[in-house]
Amino acid sequence: MNILFIGDIVGQSGRSIVFNLLDRIKKEYNIDFVIANGENSAHGKGITTKIYNQLLACGVNCITLGNHAFSKLEILNNIDNLDCLVRPINLDREKDRGKGYRYFDVNGLRIGVINVMGNVFMYGVSVSPFEAIRKLLYEDKIKQRDKLDIIFVDIHAEATSEKIIFANYFKNQINVVVGTHTHIQTADERMIENTAYISDVGMCGAYNSIIGRDIDESIEAFVYKNKTHYTVAEGDAIFSAVVIEIDDLTKKTKNIKRIQIRP
Ligand SMILES: [Fe+2]
Ligand SMILES: [Fe+2]
Numbered sequence: 001m002n003i004l005f006i007g008d009i010v011g012q013s014g015r016s017i018v019f020n021l022l023d024r025i026k027k028e029y030n031i032d033f034v035i036a037n038g039e040n041s042a043h044g045k046g047i048t049t050k051i052y053n054q055l056l057a058c059g060v061n062c063i064t065l066g067n068h069a070f071s072k073l074e075i076l077n078n079i080d081n082l083d084c085l086v087r088p089i090n091l092d093r094e095k096d097r098g099k100g101y102r103y104f105d106v107n108g109l110r111i112g113v114i115n116v117m118g119n120v121f122m123y124g125v126s127v128s129p130f131e132a133i134r135k136l137l138y139e140d141k142i143k144q145r146d147k148l149d150i151i152f153v154d155i156h157a158e159a160t161s162e163k164i165i166f167a168n169y170f171k172n173q174i175n176v177v178v179g180t181h182t183h184i185q186t187a188d189e190r191m192i193e194n195t196a197y198i199s200d201v202g203m204c205g206a207y208n209s210i211i212g213r214d215i216d217e218s219i220e221a222f223v224y225k226n227k228t229h230y231t232v233a234e235g236d237a238i239f240s241a242v243v244i245e246i247d248d249l250t251k252k253t254k255n256i257k258r259i260q261i262r263p
Contacts, residue, residue, distance in 0.1 A: 008066070036064070115156065154179075
């Protein structure tokens with residue numbers, strides 16, 4: 001089985017490149033299941049029900065989020081009906097709304113997809129990712145209780161060290177650990193024993209941008225400390241993703257491959 005994970009989709013240009021490329025990539029890599037991080041899909045911050053539905057209609061099977069999960073409050077009206085949406089399990093905001101993990105049956109294997117936030121350089125996270133996931137794996141014993149074959153974690157975090165520590169701490173217990181949030185793809189994809197890992201998958205969003213945001217506006221905000229609106233950059237997008245190969249018989253992760261397509 002091959003799982004495609006698509007990094008943070010940022011705004012209109014990010015959505016467009018996913019709509020345009022997904023079919024081709026699914027065929028090329030023989031993809032069985034698609035997960036995408038959609039925390040920036042609605043104008044750079046948050047997601048709406050309409051965009052959630054559009055992403056599913058174009059071939060995404062599961063959508064994870066991050067610190068911007070609830071930047072568009074509209075999503076909260078429907079969140080209990082959005083079966084393919086996974087919110088960060090340890091984000092303090094709206095902590096009782098939505099689900100921090102969801103299960104999917106694919107090719108006879110039951111996959112648990114978990115979204116968790118790092119708490120280094122991040123706001124609104126009072127339970128560490130280690131504590132949150134330890135509870136799921138070792139107290140709730142979700143793998144045994146819910147008969148999971150594969151556990152897939154999107155750790156949405158700023159600090160590379162925190163993500164690498166997370167992957168090493170949970171190696172062999174979690175099949176796949178992918179980092180998101182920085183919007184810049186790292187070249188460190190590897191197997192850590194039986195766990196596929198990458199520090200950050202990178203983004204799908206405007207190539208000429210500051211991690212998806214308008215360049216001039218980012219300079220105004222960072223260099224001159226001027227108050228700005230949040231303007232998403234426009235133009236041709238970069239596409240960033242990884243493909244994880246899982247052996248259907250042994251249920252072991254075999255390989256992780258990076259995809260980066262620049263305009
Ligand atoms: Fe993001
Ligand atoms: Fe983020």
